[in-house]
Amino acid sequence: MKSKAINTKSYTCDQVHAYDDLISQSKCIFIHGTDAFQKNRCFRYIITHLLKINSSTQDNNLSTNKSSFDGINTFLFYGDDFSSEDKINSIIDALNMMSFDMTEKIISIRNFEQLGKEAANKIAKYTEVPNPTSKLIMVSGKVDGKISAYKTIKENSLHIETVEMKYPRDLSNWLNNYLRENQLKMNEHAKQYFSSIVELDTYTAYNEIKKLELYVGKGKEITLNDVKECTVSSKTNSVFDLIEAIGLKQKEKSLKIAENLINNEESVIMINSMLTNFFFTLFRLDALRRKGIPNGDLISQHMKDINPYFREKHITYLQTFDQSKIVSALKHIYICDCRAKLSMADEKVLIASLVAELFKT
Numbered sequence: 001m002k003s004k005a006i007n008t009k010s011y012t013c014d015q016v017h018a019y020d021d022l023i024s025q026s027k028c029i030f031i032h033g034t035d036a037f038q039k040n041r042c043f044r045y046i047i048t049h050l051l052k053i054n055s056s057t058q059d060n061n062l063s064t065n066k067s068s069f070d071g072i073n074t075f076l077f078y079g080d081d082f083s084s085e086d087k088i089n090s091i092i093d094a095l096n097m098m099s100f101d102m103t104e105k106i107i108s109i110r111n112f113e114q115l116g117k118e119a120a121n122k123i124a125k126y127t128e129v130p131n132p133t134s135k136l137i138m139v140s141g142k143v144d145g146k147i148s149a150y151k152t153i154k155e156n157s158l159h160i161e162t163v164e165m166k167y168p169r170d171l172s173n174w175l176n177n178y179l180r181e182n183q184l185k186m187n188e189h190a191k192q193y194f195s196s197i198v199e200l201d202t203y204t205a206y207n208e209i210k211k212l213e214l215y216v217g218k219g220k221e222i223t224l225n226d227v228k229e230c231t232v233s234s235k236t237n238s239v240f241d242l243i244e245a246i247g248l249k250q251k252e253k254s255l256k257i258a259e260n261l262i263n264n265e266e267s268v269i270m271i272n273s274m275l276t277n278f279f280f281t282l283f284r285l286d287a288l289r290r291k292g293i294p295n296g297d298l299i300s301q302h303m304k305d306i307n308p309y310f311r312e313k314h315i316t317y318l319q320t321f322d323q324s325k326i327v328s329a330l331k332h333i334y335i336c337d338c339r340a341k342l343s344m345a346d347e348k349v350l351i352a353s354l355v356a357e358l359f360k361t
Contacts, residue, residue, distance in 0.1 A: 033162025247317035
């Protein structure tokens with residue numbers, strides 16, 4: 001009889017602590033994605049949680065390397081060692097074997113994406129009718145969701161996905177989740193500043209927040225000054241740096257930052273999008289100021305969608321760009337964007353030309 005999946009919803013790794021009940025109930029768990037740091041932390045947490053349930057260990061610092069698995073009730077395999085159909089039978093046998101002491105047996109397969117097609121199909125078939133006394137944990141890199149084996153595995157497993165950070169809001173969401181799960185306090189200005197200077201990378205963000213925990217001490221709120229004192233900017237350059245340099249009319253610096261962004265594989269289209277948002281914001285603020293709204297009210301009432309760290313700087317930017325210059329800037333950004341989408345020139349040439357035009361306005 002085919003097993004019924006507990007929940008076919010896709011979960012994210014950064015909230016794995018909230019899934020204890022699902023982890024305990026699920027006979028098959030599938031962790032996948034391209035963020036190796038998240039996957040390892042998620043796998044480590046799940047193994048530790050399951051071993052505690054089995055009363056096998058109370059060690060919160062369990063290592064997840066091969067030496068930690070006893071080969072009796074806990075097994076660790078690697079997909080690249082079991083690429084053939086014949087070799088996969090040893091994993092299937094381990095899954096179907098009864099536990100020696102009646103506790104739930106835990107079988108883990110890392111580098112799951114390295115399994116051959118037939119081997120993956122066998123595992124997929126197993127997930128349809130899993131052994132009730134075994135727990136199968138599969139840890140994989142990026143997979144093709146259209147392949148039937150992975151479709152079957154997802155349908156019959158607790159499906160946890162690692163999601164790489166792509167946008168500043170991803171880092172903000174990760175930070176808020178981390179603070180909540182670890183019962184830490186950080187004021188809003190500190191959060192905004194942390195998110196503006198730390199690289200969009202889970203490993204880097206985790207290390208920086210752990211440093212802050214040690215620096216501030218248990219039970220104390222993390223402040224903006226704490227972040228400034230303890231956290232080193234890990235960004236080579238960000239689009240925010242480019243916006244600031246343009247806003248302050250620093251031409252040479254703007255050209256250098258723009259070149260660094262392209263060298264670090266930032267797309268011209270994304271840069272154009274951020275610059276468009278910036279100049280539309282300036283246009284809106286300039287219109288409000290023309291109505292006689294003072295700078296203090298602009299900051300406190302009309303910049304809620306702007307990082308608090310950058311709000312006062314927007315007043316300075318308004319002194320550099322009046323309405324006509326803002327309109328001209330938006331026109332040049334639009335032209336650059338059209339050329340980028342039509343691949344009319346090298347990205348370095350496009351962005352350098354755009355920056356030069358912005359300084360003519």
